[in-house]
Amino acid sequence: MTRVPGVVTVGYQGEPGAFSEEAAATLFPGAATLPVRTLRAIFEDVRGGQLAYGVVPVENSQAGSINETFDLLGRGGVSIVGEVVVRVDHSLLALPGTGIGDLRRVCSHPQALAQCDEFLAALDVEIVPVYDTAGAAKVIAAEGRSDEAAVASPRAAELYGLVILARQIQTHPENRTRFAAISADPTPLAPPDKTSIVFSVRNEPGALVRALDALASRGLNLSKIESRPVVAEPWHYRFYLDIDAGDPEHPLREALEAMEADVTSLRPLGSYPAWRDPQPH
Amino acid sequence: MTRVPGVVTVGYQGEPGAFSEEAAATLFPGAATLPVRTLRAIFEDVRGGQLAYGVVPVENSQAGSINETFDLLGRGGVSIVGEVVVRVDHSLLALPGTGIGDLRRVCSHPQALAQCDEFLAALDVEIVPVYDTAGAAKVIAAEGRSDEAAVASPRAAELYGLVILARQIQTHPENRTRFAAISADPTPLAPPDKTSIVFSVRNEPGALVRALDALASRGLNLSKIESRPVVAEPWHYRFYLDIDAGDPEHPLREALEAMEADVTSLRPLGSYPAWRDPQPH
Numbered sequence: 001m002t003r004v005p006g007v008v009t010v011g012y013q014g015e016p017g018a019f020s021e022e023a024a025a026t027l028f029p030g031a032a033t034l035p036v037r038t039l040r041a042i043f044e045d046v047r048g049g050q051l052a053y054g055v056v057p058v059e060n061s062q063a064g065s066i067n068e069t070f071d072l073l074g075r076g077g078v079s080i081v082g083e084v085v086v087r088v089d090h091s092l093l094a095l096p097g098t099g100i101g102d103l104r105r106v107c108s109h110p111q112a113l114a115q116c117d118e119f120l121a122a123l124d125v126e127i128v129p130v131y132d133t134a135g136a137a138k139v140i141a142a143e144g145r146s147d148e149a150a151v152a153s154p155r156a157a158e159l160y161g162l163v164i165l166a167r168q169i170q171t172h173p174e175n176r177t178r179f180a181a182i183s184a185d186p187t188p189l190a191p192p193d194k195t196s197i198v199f200s201v202r203n204e205p206g207a208l209v210r211a212l213d214a215l216a217s218r219g220l221n222l223s224k225i226e227s228r229p230v231v232a233e234p235w236h237y238r239f240y241l242d243i244d245a246g247d248p249e250h251p252l253r254e255a256l257e258a259m260e261a262d263v264t265s266l267r268p269l270g271s272y273p274a275w276r277d278p279q280p281h
Numbered sequence: 282m283t284r285v286p287g288v289v290t291v292g293y294q295g296e297p298g299a300f301s302e303e304a305a306a307t308l309f310p311g312a313a314t315l316p317v318r319t320l321r322a323i324f325e326d327v328r329g330g331q332l333a334y335g336v337v338p339v340e341n342s343q344a345g346s347i348n349e350t351f352d353l354l355g356r357g358g359v360s361i362v363g364e365v366v367v368r369v370d371h372s373l374l375a376l377p378g379t380g381i382g383d384l385r386r387v388c389s390h391p392q393a394l395a396q397c398d399e400f401l402a403a404l405d406v407e408i409v410p411v412y413d414t415a416g417a418a419k420v421i422a423a424e425g426r427s428d429e430a431a432v433a434s435p436r437a438a439e440l441y442g443l444v445i446l447a448r449q450i451q452t453h454p455e456n457r458t459r460f461a462a463i464s465a466d467p468t469p470l471a472p473p474d475k476t477s478i479v480f481s482v483r484n485e486p487g488a489l490v491r492a493l494d495a496l497a498s499r500g501l502n503l504s505k506i507e508s509r510p511v512v513a514e515p516w517h518y519r520f521y522l523d524i525d526a527g528d529p530e531h532p533l534r535e536a537l538e539a540m541e542a543d544v545t546s547l548r549p550l551g552s553y554p555a556w557r558d559p560q561p562h
Contacts, residue, residue, distance in 0.1 A: 061515035064348055064508075068395075110391060110410065114349075120327070129391065129410040172512045208506070209497035216490035223516070225489070227345075227506055231453040234342035235504070 010181075011036040011051040014109075016090050017134035017156030019088055023179040024055040027084040027189070037131070039068050046182050047077040054078075054182045059067035059224075060088065061176045063114045069180070070228050070240055073198065073269055080196050080270030082181035082189035085277065088172045093137050093162040094149040098113060100165055107136040116151055119169040121272030122274035125149075137162055170182070178275070194223070199259065199266040200238050205260040214258035215243060218251040246271045291462075292332040295390075298415035298437035300367055304460040308365040308470070308486040313432040318412070321347050328358040335359075335463045340505075342457045345393045350461070351387050351509050351521055354479065354550055361477050363462035363470035366558065371397050371451045374418050374443040375430040381446055388417040389432035397432055400450040406430075418443055453555030459556070473527030473552035475504070480540065480547040481511060481519050485524065488543040489520070495539035496524060499532040527552045 008031040015035055024033045032049070036042045042054040056072075059065045059264035073080070090112055094103070106113075106120060107128040113120065120127055130136045136150035141160040149165060150156070157164050181189060201207040215222065224242040229235075245252045248271060259266055291313040293301035296316055305314045315332070317323045323335040338348045338354075354361070371393055375384070387394075387401060388409040394401065401408055411417045417431035422441040430446060431437070438445050462470060482488040505517065505523040510516075526533045540547055 059510070061510055062512045064510045067345055072333055091447050174513075179518075196393050205500070205502040206497040208503060209493045212490045213494065216487040219486070222489060224518075225506070225508055227508075229340070229342055229345045231343045232365040232455075234455055235459075237505070 008052045009034055011042045011045055011054045013037070013039050013042060013056065015134040017137065017153055017159045018132055019086055019153060019177060020055060020057060020179065021134075022155070023057075023084050023086045023177070026086065027055060027082055027179070027181055028053065035097065038074075038236040039072060042141050042151050043072045043075070043078060043182070046184055049184060052183065055083070055084070055179050056182060058178045058180050059109060060115065060178075061174065062172050063111050065226050066111070067228065070226055073182075073240070074238055075177065076267065077236070078182040078184060079186035080180045080272050081183045081185070081187065083178060083194075084270050085176050085178050085275045086183070087173045088115070089153070089168050089178050090133075090151050090175070091154050091157065091164045092119075092149050092166040092169055093140070093152055093157045095140060095144065096161075096163050096164050098146050098149070098163075098165075102147055103149050106151060107139070108148045109133045109136070110255040112151045114173075115170045115175055118171045119166070120151075121178045124211045128263065134159070146268045181272075186270060188246075188270070188272040190273040192273055193244070194246055194274040195243045195248075195252060196240065196269040197243065197266060198238055198240050198257070198269055200236065201263055203236065204262075211259045211262040212261075215241075215255045216254045219250060220245050220255055240269075244274075246273070255269035289333045290315055292323045292335045293328055294318070294320050294323060294337065295413035296415040296419055298418065298434055298440045299413055300369055300434060300458060300462040301336060301338060301460065302415075303434075303436075304338075304365050304367045304458070307367065308336060308363055308460070308462055309334065316497060317379050320353060324353045324356070324359060324463070327465055328499075330465060333464065334362070335347075336365070336460050337463060339364070339438065339459045340461075341392060342455065343451065343453050344392050346507050347392070348509065351507060354463075354521070355509065355519055357548065360464040360467035361461045361553050362464045362468065363553050364459060364475075364556045365462070366457050366459045366556045369396070369451065369458050370434070370449050371414075371432050371456070371457045372435050372445045373436065373450055374421070374433055374438045375446050375448040376421060376425065376427050377442075377444050379427050379430070379444075379446075381480045383428055387430045387432060388420070389412045389549065390417070393432045395525050396451045396453075396456055399452045400447070401432075408508070423483050467551060469551070469553040471554040471556055474525070475527055475555040476524045476533060477521065477550040478524065478537070478547060478553040479519055479521050479550055480544045481517065482543055483545055485543075492540045492543040494496070495543075496522075496536045499536045499538055501526050501532060521550075525555075527554070
């Protein structure tokens with residue numbers, strides 16, 4: 001890794017031109033952004049202090065939660081300190097001279113391919129999942145693949161010298177991805193108004209509803225609930241909640257204490273400022 | 282499609298040797314099983330009556346829910362009429378003569394790759410997601426790829442003439458996948474004791490907890506809750522519940538009526554017999 005002394009380094013998954021890079025640059029203007037090949041490596045580098053921050057995808061408005069991120073958050077050692085929402089407009093990119101009729105393969109990240117499923121189903125080409133949207137564009141350019149296209153951002157076309165065959169090819173035009181900023185230091189990027197927690201419930205009828213009611217009965221709203229399997233115990237789950245409260249004091253602290261009766265484990269993942277889209281000027 | 286007159290035809294996703302084929306054969310002994318390339322095609326053929334039944338993966342004890350299945354169930358036109366749980370023991374398969382040190386690529390279905398992530402991370406090879414476990418084995422055999430292995434079942438090794446380089450390579454040994462049987466006819470395969478529903482809640486604080494409480498306060502237990510995004514409305518979700526009750530009468534009907542106050546839509550996905558592992562002799 002190359003570092004500029006005194007400049008904060010923020011890791012993101014993928015290659016330059018990835019939507020994750022845009023998320024990192026939006027949340028940390030002026031910071032150095034560093035491409036990292038896998039989400040797992042970002043968490044390891046943040047946990048170990050090699051990266052001050054990482055920016056990782058949490059959920060997409062069309063394809064849903066990024067399971068790997070939730071599983072890595074569940075392992076501990078990092079806190080969520082901020083979040084950002086990025087518009088995801090996918091384009092179909094190819095080498096100059098390649099037409100849509102020449103295509104035999106389209107490659108991209110599996111989430112991007114899922115987001116463009118209707119457009120791609122009409123193309124009658126082989127769909128090839130790869131690890132990154134911008135990485136797919138980079139390979140087509142580097143290897144001169146004239147029968148292949150990538151699903152990636154317009155910025156990736158610029159960076160790698162490709163042309164845009166089609167724009168906004170995602171199935172639903174309002175396509176956004178929410179990213180979390182993670183750090184080994186739990187200090188939020190600004191005063192917090194949102195808290196994420198992870199917990200497992202006792203194996204008793206009604207335990208999940210009672211645990212959720214500890215929050216609801218105190219007027220605390222849940223903006224998201226996600227379940228992921230506990231791998232050591234088939235058909236048991238870990239639940240992830242986003243709560244619209246950033247103050248660790250009453251009533252949130254009281255609610256978390258009340259949940260203890262019905263949970264086998266409960267851990268805060270971080271309190272941080274909820275993202276708000278900038279107001280147009 | 283080739284059909285045997287008078288024999289029920291059950292579609293499964295993937296190639297012969299897929300775990301889905303084992304699930305279909307377990308739930309429908311004596312039926313004809315038919316490989317279908319995509320989950321979407323299974324749902325279409327079941328909805329259209331070309332297939333009497335389809336057997337589709339719902340969740341894996343390690344990797345979690347199969348998002349595509351939930352999204353396809355949410356579109357309607359089919360009912361869940363049964364379920365089956367299959368042990369998933371993954372093996373590393375290659376051509377005879379290929380050693381682990383010769384490998385440059387390992388291919389399989391993304392879920393299978395995720396389930397074997399620790400074993401694969403230690404191999405230092407390129408990980409290539411493809412559409413099916415058994416399909417990965419078939420391609421290696423058909424194209425004579427001597428630097429590539431597939432993650433698939435021992436049965437796929439037999440079917441395609443490959444050898445087993447390593448057995449039970451999944452990260453967690455207790456690895457199981459639950460499959461649902463779907464049909465255009467809602468009649469369950471046996472007397473039902475489990476019901477699945479899908480609903481969306483009003484955009485009001487506490488609406489989700491109140492909807493769940495309509496079930497819990499009547500002593501109805503939830504065995505699973507899953508959320509999936511509503512694509513037309515970023516950050517709104519559709520919730521899928523499994524309820525331990527198969528009788529559509531009191532108290533389940535009463536609970537579903539009580540939920541109406543907090544939901545914008547609610548639809549039963551089917552009542553069916555919960556799977557029980559056969560007792561050892």
